[in-house]
Amino acid sequence: xxxxxxxxxxxxxxxxxxxxxxxxxxxxxxxxxxxxxQPGQSLTLIATANQGSEATYESxxxxxxxxxxxxxxxxxxxxxSNMSPEDSSIYLCSVDVSGTGTYEQYFGPGxxxxxx
Amino acid sequence: xAKTTQPISMDSYEGQxxxxxxxxxxxxxxxxxxWYQQFPSQGPRFxxxxxxxxxxxxxxxxxxxxxxxxxxxxxPRVSLSDTAVYYCLVGRNTGFQKLVFGTGxxxxxxx
Numbered sequence: 001x002x003x004x005x006x007x008x009x010x011x012x013x014x015x016x017x018x019x020x021x022x023x024x025x026x027x028x029x030x031x032x033x034x035x036x037x038q039p040g041q042s043l044t045l046i047a048t049a050n051q052g053s054e055a056t057y058e059s060x061x062x063x064x065x066x067x068x069x070x071x072x073x074x075x076x077x078x079x080x081s082n083m084s085p086e087d088s089s090i091y092l093c094s095v096d097v098s099g100t101g102t103y104e105q106y107f108g109p110g111x112x113x114x115x116x
Numbered sequence: 117x118a119k120t121t122q123p124i125s126m127d128s129y130e131g132q133x134x135x136x137x138x139x140x141x142x143x144x145x146x147x148x149x150x151w152y153q154q155f156p157s158q159g160p161r162f163x164x165x166x167x168x169x170x171x172x173x174x175x176x177x178x179x180x181x182x183x184x185x186x187x188x189x190x191x192p193r194v195s196l197s198d199t200a201v202y203y204c205l206v207g208r209n210t211g212f213q214k215l216v217f218g219t220g221x222x223x224x225x226x227x
Contacts, residue, residue: 001162031209042203043160043217092159101209102148107159 002027002097004108012114013083020079021111023093028073031096033105034066036089043092049076083115120204120218127224134191136221138204141185146208149180149187154201154220163202164189191223199225 003026013019032049047055047068055068070076080087090110098104121139128134148167152160164171166178177190201220
């Protein structure tokens with residue numbers, strides 16, 4: 001298993017600004033993911049954060065809007081840039097602890113973002 | 117990633133056994149089946165994972181038939197605190213698959 005913390009837990013931001021969300025894991029893990037979840041909806045994968053290289057983005061998500069850093073095996077950040085009210089959502093990071101890519105994931109508590 | 121189909125919602129009473137079935141007809145040979153539980157305002161929590169036959173832990177059991185085209189999460193003697201959304205996820209990270217969560221099953225446990 002893994003223990004994951006996220007900062008901030010919630011924020012209210014103005015349109016056009018940016019917010020950086022931090023994700024800290026209590027152990028070294030290779031695979032880390034960032035998700036978005038609208039209230040009452042399922043999770044949508046934004047990107048896979050790769051240590052030492054660029055993140056791999058899913059269709060509909062681009063690096064300019066959601067830049068990701070992964071400086072080491074225990075930490076990652078997701079920035080939501082030039083925010084609009086449509087970016088209001090819960091943002092979650094997760095790690096796959098299986099070591100074999102079986103998607104045994106442990107999630108952070110999430111960051112609830114409201115854009116006004 | 118194999119597409120999954122689950123019931124949108126289920127109702128149960130305290131003390132009953134609940135079985136939630138997930139269909140994944142196009143599961144690939146290397147895919148694993150993983151179930152998550154999510155409470156409101158929290159991140160999903162890993163419950164159980166399996167490849168074939170039966171897996172049991174302190175929380176649940178996972179039954180996977182030989183053809184692996186479906187799986188059943190079994191929660192014994194549910195309590196009110198088991199009210200949550202349950203997600204079935206099927207796949208294996210080969211670098212070519214999309215990681216896709218389905219709609220999940222909203223379980224409501226009543227007294």
